[in-house]
Amino acid sequence: MFQLTRSVTWQALKRLHEQTADDQIRSYFTADPQRFEKMSLRVGGLFLDYSKHAISGAVLDKLIELADHSALVQRRAQMFSGDIINVTEDRPVLHTALRNQGEGPLMVDGQDVMPEIQRTREQIRAFSEAVRSGEWKGYSGERIKDVVNIGIGGSDLGPNMASRALLKYRHPELNFHFVSNVDGAHIQKVLKRLDPATTLFIVSTKTFSTQETLLNAKTARRWFLDNAGEDADIGAHFIAASTNRQAAMEFGIREENVFEFWAWVGGRYSMWSSIGLPIALSIGFDGFMEMLQGAYEMDQHFLVAPFRENMPVLMALIGIWYINFVGAETQAIVPYDQALHQLPSFLQQLDMESNGKSVDIFGHPVDYKTGPIVWGQTGSNGQHAFFQLLHQGTRYVPIDFIASLKPEPGVEDHHFALLTNMLAQANAFMEGSQSGSRLDPYSCPGNRPSSVLLLDELTPKNLGALIALYEHKVFVQGVIWNINSFDQWGVQLGKRIAGEISERIDEHSQDFDASTQGLLALVREHFRPDSSAPATASKVKRKATEKTKR
Ligand SMILES: O=P(O)(O)OC[C@H]1O[C@](O)(CO)[C@@H](O)[C@@H]1O
Numbered sequence: 001m002f003q004l005t006r007s008v009t010w011q012a013l014k015r016l017h018e019q020t021a022d023d024q025i026r027s028y029f030t031a032d033p034q035r036f037e038k039m040s041l042r043v044g045g046l047f048l049d050y051s052k053h054a055i056s057g058a059v060l061d062k063l064i065e066l067a068d069h070s071a072l073v074q075r076r077a078q079m080f081s082g083d084i085i086n087v088t089e090d091r092p093v094l095h096t097a098l099r100n101q102g103e104g105p106l107m108v109d110g111q112d113v114m115p116e117i118q119r120t121r122e123q124i125r126a127f128s129e130a131v132r133s134g135e136w137k138g139y140s141g142e143r144i145k146d147v148v149n150i151g152i153g154g155s156d157l158g159p160n161m162a163s164r165a166l167l168k169y170r171h172p173e174l175n176f177h178f179v180s181n182v183d184g185a186h187i188q189k190v191l192k193r194l195d196p197a198t199t200l201f202i203v204s205t206k207t208f209s210t211q212e213t214l215l216n217a218k219t220a221r222r223w224f225l226d227n228a229g230e231d232a233d234i235g236a237h238f239i240a241a242s243t244n245r246q247a248a249m250e251f252g253i254r255e256e257n258v259f260e261f262w263a264w265v266g267g268r269y270s271m272w273s274s275i276g277l278p279i280a281l282s283i284g285f286d287g288f289m290e291m292l293q294g295a296y297e298m299d300q301h302f303l304v305a306p307f308r309e310n311m312p313v314l315m316a317l318i319g320i321w322y323i324n325f326v327g328a329e330t331q332a333i334v335p336y337d338q339a340l341h342q343l344p345s346f347l348q349q350l351d352m353e354s355n356g357k358s359v360d361i362f363g364h365p366v367d368y369k370t371g372p373i374v375w376g377q378t379g380s381n382g383q384h385a386f387f388q389l390l391h392q393g394t395r396y397v398p399i400d401f402i403a404s405l406k407p408e409p410g411v412e413d414h415h416f417a418l419l420t421n422m423l424a425q426a427n428a429f430m431e432g433s434q435s436g437s438r439l440d441p442y443s444c445p446g447n448r449p450s451s452v453l454l455l456d457e458l459t460p461k462n463l464g465a466l467i468a469l470y471e472h473k474v475f476v477q478g479v480i481w482n483i484n485s486f487d488q489w490g491v492q493l494g495k496r497i498a499g500e501i502s503e504r505i506d507e508h509s510q511d512f513d514a515s516t517q518g519l520l521a522l523v524r525e526h527f528r529p530d531s532s533a534p535a536t537a538s539k540v541k542r543k544a545t546e547k548t549k550r
Pocket residue numbers: 152153154155204205206207208209210213266267268488491
C-alpha cells in the first residue's frame with residue numbers, strides 16, 4: 001500500500017528541509033535577482049507574490065513533484081465531472097457546477113444537473129429583482145427594507161462575508177442582517193431595530209434541521225406574529241434556501257419561495273447556490289453572476305494551468321511545506337481591507353472543517369499533519385494586537401496578506417497608508433531588524449514567511465475568484481493528504497450530543513460523564529423540569545439564593 005511519508009519525494013523534501021533550515025529567505029533574493037518575477041503570477045484580477053517564502057528552487061521542484069505523483073489530476077477531474085469523491089457521505093462534490101458557465105451537460109446519476117441549476121438561477125434573478133425594485137410587498141403593502149439571513153456555518157459565513165465585502169455595491173434602500181448564534185441575544189439585538197412589515201427573513205439551511213437556525217427562525221416567526229401579521233402573511237416575509245423543501249413548507253414557507261439546492265453542495269461551499277441569495281439581493285443578480293464568473297475563471301485556471309503556474313496548487317504546496325516539513329501549526333490570514341474583515345472566519349471554516357481530519361479516505365489513521373489552524377484579522381488592526389508575537393515570539397506562522405489595489409475615492413491617503421503598512425510588514429517579517437545580536441531584546445529575527453495576494457479591485461468578480469482560489473487550495477491539500485475534505489463527522493457528533501443533552505434536561509441521566517452530569521445539574525436548576533423553557537425570574541432567583549445558603 002502506498003504510504004505518503006515513505007515516498008521518495010516526501011523523504012527528499014524532509015532532507016531538503018534539514019539542508020535549508022538555516023537559510024535566510026533574503027539570501028534567495030541575493031542569489032537570484034529574478035526571484036520576484038519567477039515567484040509571482042497573475043490570474044485574471046488576482047496577483048500572487050510567493051517569493052518571500054522559505055522555499056528554495058530545489059524545494060519548489062520537489063513540491064511540484066509531490067503534486068505530480070499525487071492523485072491530483074485524477075481527483076480534480078472526478079470532482080468537476082460529478083464523481084462520488086465525498087466517499088463517507090456517498091456524494092459528488094459539485095460546487096463548481098453552480099458557477100459553471102459552459103454550455104455542455106453535467107451528468108450526476110445519469111441526469112444533467114445544469115438545467116436545474118439554470119432554473120434556480122432564474123428563480124434567484126426574478127426574486128432578487130422583485131425585492132430590489134419594491135415590487136415584492138410585505139403583508140401591509142410596503143416594500144422590503146431589511147433582510148435577515150438566519151443560518152449558521154456555511155449557511156451564514158459565505159453570504160455574510162461576501163455581502164460585507166461588496167457593501168459598496170449594496171442596494172441603497174436595503175439593509176442586511178445575519179443571525180447565526182443560538183444565543184438569543186443575537187436575534188433579539190437584530191429584531192429590536194426592525195419593523196416586521198418591511199422585513200424579509202431568509203431561513204438558510206441545507207438540511208432544515210440545524211438546531212440554531214430552527215430556533216432562531218421560530219423566534220423570528222413568533223416576533224412577526226406577535227408584532228404584525230397573521231399566519232397567512234408568513235409567506236410574504238419568510239423564504240428559505242434549503243434542500244429540504246418539505247420541512248421548509250411545514251414551517252409555513254410557500255413552496256415557490258423555497259430556493260432549492262442539492263445534497264452535492266457542501267455547506268461551506270454553498271455561497272454559489274441559493275445560499276447566496278443575500279448577495280444577489282444586496283448587489284443585484286448581475287453582480288451575483290459576476291461573482292460566479294470570477295469563480296468559474298479560477299476553476300478554468302485550476303483545471304488547465306500546469307502545476308508550476310497554477311495558483312491554487314502553488315498555495316497548497318507552500319502550505320504543505322510549512323505544515324509537513326517545517327512544522328508550522330497555524331496559518332494566518334490578514335486582509336488589509338476592512339471590507340474583507342469576515343474573510344478570516346470564512347476561510348477558517350472552509351479550511352478547518354474540510355481538512356481537520358486524521359484518517360485517510362480508506363479510514364486509516366494518517367502519520368502526518370493535515371489542515372492547519374487558520375486564524376487572523378484585518379491589518380492594520382492586527383499590527384497592534386498579535387503581530388508582536390509573529391515578529392519576536394517563538395512560533396513560526398506563515399501569513400497570507402490580502403489587499404485590493406484600487407483606492408476608494410476620497411480616502412486615497414488612507415488606502416496608500418494601508419498598502420504601505422502591509423508591504424512594510426511583509427518586508428519586516430522577512431528582513432527582521434539587522435541591528436543587535438540574536439540575544440538583543442530589540443532585534444527581530446526576521447526570516448518569517450508570507451504571501452501577498454493583490455486584487456486589482458474588490459469587485460464581485462475578483463471576490464469570486466479569490467474564494468474559488470482558496471477552495472481549490474484546500475482541495476489540493478486534501479488530495480495530497482489523501483483525506484476526504486468534504487465530510488464533517490466531528491461537527492455532526494457535537495450536533496447529536498447537543499440534541500441528546502437537551503432531550504434529557506429533566507432526567508437524571510447517568511449516560512454522560514460525571515463532569516457533564518454535574519454541569520447539567522447546574523443548568524437544570526434554571527429550567528422547568530417539563531420543558532426547556534426558562535424558569536421564571538423569581539424561581540431562578542430563589543434557587544440561586546437557596547444555593548448560596550447551602
Ligand atoms: O445548512 P445547515 O444544514 O443548517 O448546516 C449548517 C452548517 O453546519 C455544518 O454541517 C457544520 O458546521 C456546515 O457544514 C453547515 O454549513
